[in-house]
Amino acid sequence: MSLPNPPDVPTTVHSHITDAIRAPSLIRLSDNVVLLRFETLKIYAALGAVRALLADGTIRPGDTLVDSSSGIYALALAMVCHRYDLRCHIIASTTVTPTIRAQLEILGATVDQMPAEHDLRLDQNRRVERVRQLLRANPGMHWMRQYHDPVHYLGYAELADLVRAALPDTRLAVVSSVGTGASSGGLIQPLRAHDPATPLVGIQPFGSVSFGSERFQDPEAIIAGIGSAIPFDNVRHNLYDQIHWLTFRYAMAGAIGLMRDHAVFAGLSTGAAYLAAAWTARRDPGRTHLVVGADTGHRYVERVFARYREALDPDTLKPMEIDSLDGLAPPWSVMHWRRHPRAQDS
The missing domain is CATH 3.40.50.1100 (Rossmann fold)
Structure with missing residues (x-):
């Protein structure tokens, strides 16, 4: 047959x-x-954004990209940073699992994870405020602003x-x-x-x-x-x-x-x-x-x-x-x- x-x-x-x-x-x-x-x-989002930012000179290899994420954008951004020799700093939601966090850290990302919080509204507000704190202390970081930047x-x-x-x-x-x-x-x-x-x-x-x-x-x-x-x-x-x-x-x-x-x-x-x-x-x-x-x-x-x-x-x-x-x-x-x-x- x-x-x-x-x-x-x-x-x-x-x-x-x-x-x-x-x-x-x-x-x-x-x-x-x-x-x-x-x-x-989110690989499509991260790749398209990083390539555009590299092309117009907004970022350069070696720069640190920072953003807030509940999980899959964080992993995508860390992978793209790995590809293009960029540093990655993630402000992670309380919902980010140990599996995703381990992958992020192995890829070289710095991970700040919010404490356990049942109210996801509070979790999201805390993450954005933490990004702003980082930028005040490290003005050379580039905030990817996945929520707002049309890139x-x-x-x-x-x-x-x-x-x-x-x-x-x-x-x-x-x-x-x-x-x-x-x-x-x-x-x-x-x-x-x-x-x-x-x-x-x-x-x-x-x-x-x-x-x-x-x-x-x-x-x-x-x-x-x-x-x-x-x-x-x-x-x-x-x-x-x-x-x-x-x-x-x-x-x-x-x-x-x-x-x-x-x-x-x-x-x-x-x-x-x-x-x-x-x-x-x-x-x-x-x-x-x-x-x-x-x-x-x-x-x-x-x-x-x-x-x-x-x-x-x-x-x-x-x-x-x-x-x-x-x-x-x-x-x-x-x-x-x-x-x-x-x-x-x-």
């Missing part, structure tokens, strides 16, 4: 790990849902080219956590250069200021990096067509469901995006929905995957459709944002 031909596999020998892991694996989850599965999405958009143009090459002549929609705004915004803008109608669906946790849910608090929230306790300049509200707000429990259901149904081990933000994309794709069957899977599930093993028996059945879950932020309520709400420029204008 003849065996089927194996799928295409990359044969390039890379000179640095950042080249090997920056591009995602594309995995078809249904007829009109495709997962962009990353080891760490972090640049690297995602390459991702948009990859998507269009993999899915030619396909009407697309992007489903992504909002986070700093750079990954979703950096991907959607070049895609809209070819199809201005391409929808962008953003994912938020309850308690984030970015899209007006700060009056809520999810006691189990550990969905690091997809919301914010402070306004981010890189979150451009007028890029988003629809916003989903989900609790930890619903994001967990998505992450466990993705693993169970497709054998994909991915983080909570990916689980939330998967849940939202499945719902949205049923209502817009004419577009292929790209789910941005920012990272693997390794930093959520104990709090999420070890508790898989507690997970809700994603097939039984659906959002409450709202017309304004006045109607926003846990555990899952969805609203047509319609590219409004600011949260208070919705």
